[in-house]
Amino acid sequence: MTVSKLLGRLLTFRPGLYLINAILWTIFHSVPALVGLGMQWFFNRATAHSHNLAWLAVPLVVVAVVRFTRVGVFFAAFYEWITMLYHVQAMLRANMLKGIMRWPGRNLPATSGEAMSRFRGDVDEVAEYIESWTDFWGRLVFAVVSLVIMARVSWQITAVAILPLLVVTVLNNLSGNRARRYSQMSREATGRITSFIAEIYTSVQALKLGRAEQSVLERFVDLNEQRRQAALKDNLFKQWMQSMNQHVLNISTGVILLMCAAQMRAGHFTVGDFALFTFYLGNFAFSISLFGYMIFQHKRLRVSLDRMRILFRPGEEARIGHHSDIYLYQDPPAVDVTHGLGGFQNLKVSGLTYRYPHSDNGVFDASFELSRGEFLVITGRIKSGKSTMVRTLLGLLPKQAGTILWNGELVEHPAEFLIPPRTAYTPQVPRLFSDPLRENITQGRSAGLQELNAAIRAAVMDRDIEELENGLDTFVGPRGVMLSGGQIQRAATARMMMTQADVLIFDDLSSALDVETEKELWDRLFQESGGLTTCIAVSHRRAALARADFILVMKDGRIDGAGTLADLLATNAEMQLLWQGEETATPCSSRDGNSGDGQSGTSTGQSGNLAGQMEETEAEYAG
Numbered sequence: 001m002t003v004s005k006l007l008g009r010l011l012t013f014r015p016g017l018y019l020i021n022a023i024l025w026t027i028f029h030s031v032p033a034l035v036g037l038g039m040q041w042f043f044n045r046a047t048a049h050s051h052n053l054a055w056l057a058v059p060l061v062v063v064a065v066v067r068f069t070r071v072g073v074f075f076a077a078f079y080e081w082i083t084m085l086y087h088v089q090a091m092l093r094a095n096m097l098k099g100i101m102r103w104p105g106r107n108l109p110a111t112s113g114e115a116m117s118r119f120r121g122d123v124d125e126v127a128e129y130i131e132s133w134t135d136f137w138g139r140l141v142f143a144v145v146s147l148v149i150m151a152r153v154s155w156q157i158t159a160v161a162i163l164p165l166l167v168v169t170v171l172n173n174l175s176g177n178r179a180r181r182y183s184q185m186s187r188e189a190t191g192r193i194t195s196f197i198a199e200i201y202t203s204v205q206a207l208k209l210g211r212a213e214q215s216v217l218e219r220f221v222d223l224n225e226q227r228r229q230a231a232l233k234d235n236l237f238k239q240w241m242q243s244m245n246q247h248v249l250n251i252s253t254g255v256i257l258l259m260c261a262a263q264m265r266a267g268h269f270t271v272g273d274f275a276l277f278t279f280y281l282g283n284f285a286f287s288i289s290l291f292g293y294m295i296f297q298h299k300r301l302r303v304s305l306d307r308m309r310i311l312f313r314p315g316e317e318a319r320i321g322h323h324s325d326i327y328l329y330q331d332p333p334a335v336d337v338t339h340g341l342g343g344f345q346n347l348k349v350s351g352l353t354y355r356y357p358h359s360d361n362g363v364f365d366a367s368f369e370l371s372r373g374e375f376l377v378i379t380g381r382i383k384s385g386k387s388t389m390v391r392t393l394l395g396l397l398p399k400q401a402g403t404i405l406w407n408g409e410l411v412e413h414p415a416e417f418l419i420p421p422r423t424a425y426t427p428q429v430p431r432l433f434s435d436p437l438r439e440n441i442t443q444g445r446s447a448g449l450q451e452l453n454a455a456i457r458a459a460v461m462d463r464d465i466e467e468l469e470n471g472l473d474t475f476v477g478p479r480g481v482m483l484s485g486g487q488i489q490r491a492a493t494a495r496m497m498m499t500q501a502d503v504l505i506f507d508d509l510s511s512a513l514d515v516e517t518e519k520e521l522w523d524r525l526f527q528e529s530g531g532l533t534t535c536i537a538v539s540h541r542r543a544a545l546a547r548a549d550f551i552l553v554m555k556d557g558r559i560d561g562a563g564t565l566a567d568l569l570a571t572n573a574e575m576q577l578l579w580q581g582e583e584t585a586t587p588c589s590s591r592d593g594n595s596g597d598g599q600s601g602t603s604t605g606q607s608g609n610l611a612g613q614m615e616e617t618e619a620e621y622a623g
């Protein structure tokens with residue numbers, strides 16, 4: 001999408017509102033043409049040696065009426081402009097937010113703080129350009145009318161008045177690339193320092209432990225200096241362009257006034273004509289400088305547009321100009337959370353493929369099926385592609401090949417379809433909000449005590465809540481820093497339970513749960529639902545593997561083996577290694593985990609006595 005196309009989309013977003021603005025501001029900017037005529041009339045009368053003073057009052061009354069009308073129009077026009085400004089900004093910001101939401105698993109081009117700055121600075125740039133286009137028509141009408149009136153008085157002087165228009169246009173066109181470059185540099189430098197500050201805030205402990213304060217400060221000073229220089233260049237150039245436009249016009253105004261004086265001496269020019277020219281030229285010059293500045297703005301806006309477009313999925317950038325619904329005066333419609341609940345029968349995945357850019361890693365040609373009530377475990381060594389598989393399935397990474405069928409229906413956009421209440425997902429590192437635990441679990445939804453307790457119990461969070469001083473009202477701090485890793489993960493699991501989704505997806509609870517707690521979690525999950533829970537879990541724990549109806553063993557991004565635990569232990573070398581490693585790792589596990597390293601045991605060697613292991617498994621997980 002080009003800047004012109006975006007402009008077209010924005011101006012037609014609320015066409016009525018833009019029309020009202022254009023009309024009111026056209027009146028506001030063009031009525032001064034009448035003031036010029038009134039002044040010409042007044043000074044011609046005043047110097048005509050007439051004794052009829054009543055005639056002198058008439059032009060003054062006209063000028064006063066025009067001035068008062070203009071003030072009244074200004075208030076109305078300003079109100080309409082603010083309304084339009086808020087509509088355009090809201091639309092742009094809503095579209096940008098939707099753009100990000102349509103690609104939930106994507107890493108933003110910079111930190112979230114820097115991305116947020118695009119919602120402010122770049123949207124404001126666009127708004128400023130729209131403002132210029134609102135003023136444009138009135139300025140144009142004034143320029144044309146005043147030009148015609150001045151040409152009727154003296155076409156030679158008027159011709160000189162047009163010259164700066166050409167000069168200013170050429171200058172602004174020539175400066176376009178430089179303007180873009182400076183603007184880009186300034187924004188990038190601002191982005192770097194904003195990201196750096198955000199990273200400092202999130203890593204205070206690491207910096208203190210590493211005694212890195214001094215080097216961080218030096219880096220901060222360095223980035224700040226880079227930003228200062230870039231911002232200085234950008235602002236200086238902007239101001240320089242504005243003042244150059246103004247100076248070209250001021251010089252030509254001076255030349256015109258000299259020409260007027262010569263014409264007056266020759267008797268071709270009255271005092272009234274002189275007053276008219278003096279009045280018109282200032283306004284005319286302002287109009288021309290606006291036109292020149294608009295060319296400059298148009299070129300600069302390319303940078304802002306590029307920065308906003310990068311928030312969208314490739315191919316979806318045009319959505320930035322989509323005429324979205326916005327809700328400035330009323331509440332947005334309630335989100336339908338019941339749609340699709342309980343309707344799950346079957347999920348079929350075929351040939352699922354995603355390769356990370358510039359990398360050989362990813363997930364390749366993965367196929368599997370899952371039916372209602374089944375428990376599928378995805379296992380494999382570290383970096384074998386388990387998380388990538390889950391994230392690609394959920395649309396958090398954009399699949400490059402493969403199909404997903406939900407109840408036999410093709411899922412076109414997994415990121416929009418595989419969400420609660422169809423699926424719910426707990427990532428490896430869940431995020432909590434800086435709010436009470438209760439809010440984090442219910443996510444602001446009004447939930448009954450029974451429902452809440454069931455979710456907490458299923459997530460094996462009940463004992464933790466009893467131990468917390470303020471129970472469910474405990475404030476968890478930014479990203480849940482007041483809780484342990486395991487508590488964060490269990491709180492996120494309870495949050496997932498609250499959605500009552502058809503399919504629950506866990507990405508490796510073992511990093512934060514000890515063996516016993518994880519086993520308890522699976523027990524409760526399946527016992528309390530009467531075996532109806534459908535679940536996909538990334539895990540290497542025996543508790544999960546032994547319960548699984550079906551296991552996928554991942555290796556180098558591909559499914560190396562698929563089947564029941566017994567089949568895989570008998571036939572799949574990778575599964576045998578994992579099982580052996582888990583046996584070695586299990587005794588080392590501790591409560592609240594930090595046992596993810598248990599996976600490091602996966603390379604400890606081939607399983608010895610498979611039959612013995614199976615016996616042990618059956619004994620351990622009997623029933």
Ligand SMILES: Nc1ncnc2c1ncn2[C@@H]1O[C@H](COP(=O)(O)OP(=O)(O)OP(=O)(O)O)[C@@H](O)[C@H]1O
Pocket residue numbers: 356357359361362380381382383384385386387388389508
């Ligand atoms: N953005 C990325 N770009 C390139 N490679 C990536 C990216 N993210 C992950 N990888 C690589 O893809 C491979 C699979 O990663 P993935 O996280 O899916 O493995 P995993 O089996 O879930 O690992 P773990 O058990 O450690 O969580 C790894 O080699 C990882 O380094």
